[in-house]
Amino acid sequence: MANTYFQFKQFTVNQEHCAMKVCTDACIQGAFTAQYLVDHGFAVKRILDIGTGTGLLSLMLAQVHPAAITAVELDSGAALQARENFAASPWRERLEVKEGDVRQLAVSEKFDFIISNPPFYESALKSGHLQKDKAMHATSLGYSELIAAVAANLKPGASFSILLPHVEFQAFRTLAEAKGYHLNQLLQIKQSGKHGYFRAVGIFSAAARETVITDMDIRDMENQYTPAFVSLLKAYYLKL
Template sequence: MADIFRFKCFDVDQAGCAMKVNTDAALLGALTEGRHASKILDIGTGTGVVALMLAQRFPDTHVDGVEIDPLAAATAELNFRNSPFDKRLSLTCSSFQDYLRQSAGKTYDLIVSNPPFFLDSLKNADSKKQTARHADATFFSELLELSFLHLSPKGQICLILPLSTSALVEAEAKRIGLFLQSEIAILSFPSSTPHRKIITLGTPETAVRSEELAIYKAEKQYSDQYRELLKNFLTIF
């Protein structure tokens, strides 16, 4: 049976992908700052949805996706080829560690990721979901250290993370010379405690720009801010 998520400008085939199109990916794709980026890397691209959203938002960019799972990588490649942005999208099936270590001299203006983020938790029995959802502290150290080596002079790294993981990632980033430049707290409702943060890391150290975004204004009612953010992407708006 087909498993297609239809956006306004492209479709995302999700067949065989452990991580389906979800709110985290949509928020990262819609909120990441990249208007001055000519080269973007999407680490752990999965279905390719974040890369596709960035290609739609920024028509002068080229987006590389890297994905370790062969089936997900093949699906993302298909989604890229079937999109209106296929000439500005490319896919490599590899771990990000191998990809970046083998890309000496290659730099990016923006590196994004909706990474595995369940640290020190019970592993999922499904191996594909385990790869997609779980990581350890070494994963984030390697992600930051290798990405830092491939940033252009004003390049940035943008991640969406749970708050507890974000605190650890921000501390690790500072250790290697990357600083928190902006943060967007994601809340279910205006009165809720934030459950995710979109963080932007880069150099130099600057005053941190902080914002909030509530997904809903009431039960089953999307907020005006969320609707406005995703009106060019989701068919429900």
């Protein structure tokens, strides 16, 4: 895999457009999912990115997989930023932004794979800042609605990837399994060996199989990036 044109450690959203920033855990989801597609996504030709924000996940997947990617974003400022990022990328011909609510998304054909870094903390208190709340809470799309949107847009037997806080992940998994989606792969993330799990990346499909579980610390006891983190992200972080 060639290094991406972005230098992700320094890339942030233009604050004139949107309050969201590129964060390390989203990069981990993108890299973990991209590797899954490299290993298992031979038949994946069309990908849907729900709640694309800046377009980070779409760009990471486009770097390593030849699929056409449709990115849906409700926030107009974030959608504008994603369009600008896509237009500046080497993969612009395969990337498309649709501004609007995924629940009203009209497509002629369902997708082979879906990725989403959805609003966090469905039941948590809100900050009072509208854009931040929309980014960090399930204000516009709750977990049940997200699963319904996945079901409406995903081909039978296909897979999807999701990033959530570790505490919230089990509730989402329960809802997903009730709708017939099984957890195939789970990446549990810790800031370091001194911390507990704080994020989880799950890849779900309708196929019921034993869950492959991987644990990863971002930093070691000397506050340096761990070999596992470097191995996963080195294709995307130009200075890693």
